[in-house]
Amino acid sequence: MAFGSRAAGSGKHRGSSRLSKKTAGIAGIAALATTGVVGSFAAPAFAADNDHASTDTGNLNAVVVADDLAGDIETQAAAQQHAADAAAAKAQAEAEAQQRAAEAKRMAEAKAKAEREAKERAEREAERKRLNTFVSPLGDSYVSTQYKAGGGMWSSGSHTGIDFHADSGTVVRSVGLGTVVEAGWGGAYGNNVVIKHADGTYTQYGHLLSLSVTAGQQVTPGQQIGLSGSTGNSSGPHLHFEARTGADYGSDINPITYLRSHGVSI
Known part of the structure; x- marks a missing residue:
């Protein structure tokens, strides 16, 4: 037919009318609402807000964790310093004890040597006296x-x-x-x-x-x-x-x- 031939032969694609677009939009919205797709489209907005909130909370948590970590490090460092001080004090005490023991041993050895020498002198003196001691051949006589x-x-x-x-x-x-x-x-x-x-x-x-x-x-x-x-x-x-x-x-x-x-x- 002549109508059909003219329409097909024009070679142009005519866009939808404004009314058609509006009708389609309303229908689409209704369909979306029916299928729940609207909620999916709306979710990104809420998700964006939630992401922003999560970002803010994460930063706060990072600060708290950093503060806690710094405190733990300080506590650990203080404990290590205390242990080092205690070890140093113990080492010094042991060194002083060893020094006192060595001095006591030296004094004891010096005392023992002096006592031996005094004993030897006494023995030599006793021997000298014994060598030089004379008695009467009879205990009570004339x-x-x-x-x-x-x-x-x-x-x-x-x-x-x-x-x-x-x-x-x-x-x-x-x-x-x-x-x-x-x-x-x-x-x-x-x-x-x-x-x-x-x-x-x-x-x-x-x-x-x-x-x-x-x-x-x-x-x-x-x-x-x-x-x-x-x-x-x-x-x-x-x-x-x-x-x-x-x-x-x-x-x-x-x-x-x-x-x-x-x-x-x-």
Whole structure:
């Protein structure tokens, strides 16, 4: 038909009229409302508002978290500093304790050394005194015959020692520290003991009833060496005592002078 042909042949696409657009818009809105799409279109506006609120809240939370983190760091730093201070104080205390202990040990060692030295000095002094100590050969006696007394009883014509009064069996003592060089029968001296002393002198003890020492034995001042008697060339119980410069007969010296020179009152 002519109408149809003209409309198709015009070659132009005519847009919708204003009324059609408005009608379509109303219909679309109604459709959208029916299907709920309107709510979807409206959501972005609310979402935008919510995003803005979330952004504001996030910033606030970030500030709070930062403040809390800073506080935690300060607390941790304070705790670490406290621990470091405590460790340093402990180390210093231990060092001071070690120093005090070392000083106490040094003082104790010095005291012990001083005590040892004092003890050694005391022992040396005691030994010196012991070496230089002399006693009487009899505890309670007196001289009954003097040195160099004359008479026919002695082969030399005079007494080479002194006689101490003593009953038979009286303890006879070494007058000083020394070594026994003779212990046994001595002829006219009977049973006798000869002792060499530290100063190089000798003492002799004659007419003994019995002996308590042997040759080579060390004796101390006052030590028992035998018992008094009347053996050998003797007129009765007594102690014949001699002091000599040598071990042999004939080197005699005055026994009283000898004993007194060694501090013995006689």
